[in-house]
Amino acid sequence: MNAPEKTFIPVPQEDVAWLGTGPVPAKPYYDPDFWAIEREAVFMRNWIVAGHVCELPENGSFIRREFEFANASILFVRGKDGVVRGFHNVCTHRGTQLVDEAQGKSSTFSCRYHMWTFGGDGALLSAPDFDSFDLTKKDCALKQVSVDVCAGLIFVNFAKDPEPLREWLNGLDEKLESMPVAKAVTFSEYTYDIDANWKLTYDNFQENY
Numbered sequence: 001m002n003a004p005e006k007t008f009i010p011v012p013q014e015d016v017a018w019l020g021t022g023p024v025p026a027k028p029y030y031d032p033d034f035w036a037i038e039r040e041a042v043f044m045r046n047w048i049v050a051g052h053v054c055e056l057p058e059n060g061s062f063i064r065r066e067f068e069f070a071n072a073s074i075l076f077v078r079g080k081d082g083v084v085r086g087f088h089n090v091c092t093h094r095g096t097q098l099v100d101e102a103q104g105k106s107s108t109f110s111c112r113y114h115m116w117t118f119g120g121d122g123a124l125l126s127a128p129d130f131d132s133f134d135l136t137k138k139d140c141a142l143k144q145v146s147v148d149v150c151a152g153l154i155f156v157n158f159a160k161d162p163e164p165l166r167e168w169l170n171g172l173d174e175k176l177e178s179m180p181v182a183k184a185v186t187f188s189e190y191t192y193d194i195d196a197n198w199k200l201t202y203d204n205f206q207e208n209y
Helices: 013-019 032-043 165-169 172-177 198-206
Strands: 048-052 061-067 072-078 084-088 103-105 108-110 117-119 124-126 144-150 153-157
Touching: 048 061, 048 072, 072 144, 072 153, 144 165, 144 172, 165 172
Parallel strands: none
Antiparallel strands: 048 153, 061 072, 061 103, 072 084, 084 144, 108 117, 117 124, 144 153
16 A cells, blocks of 8 residues: 655745855854753753663662763662652762662662762662751752653753743643653663764754755
8 A cells, every 4th residue: 555645845935044044054063062951951951861660660670871962970760659760870978879780779878988879759868977967858859950751752851940841841742642752661772982072963863955
């Protein structure tokens, strides 16, 4: 059975006239100051896909993700209540990383430096001689980041008070939830480094030359 032909509808030139027809300026692709602006305006304010819930099949399951743009190591944990949360992978005492493993299962996370121990909800459970500190355990909980799930995809946002995920998706949430990714039961990942600004990769696949 032949698929129906799709009609190509060109974009009116007046709608894209503001783009101009001259050469694309090169500075945004190499200038560190421009990247610093992008980092704050794009990556630190928007929802970023970090993984899939099938990686956290049980309460206590965790995965660790590194986010170079945020200079952050994030620990995603499915708590005892089944909720997926994200925490900076850093002990609140002296800043030692809590977890080296890429994934695993644990009901608690203990710092190897002074054995401060945290629960799957980020709360500080115990610390040696804690009474000598002029602090409360609530004040010493792991620093949390905003995390939400849609269609099985785990999203993270580093903004202080981000727009709710489903509002940010603006209708795409329903489309995502109708796709196979929402029912995935396995996950695989590959990464590679590109010695270039991130926009070069996007531009390469977006042009229709």
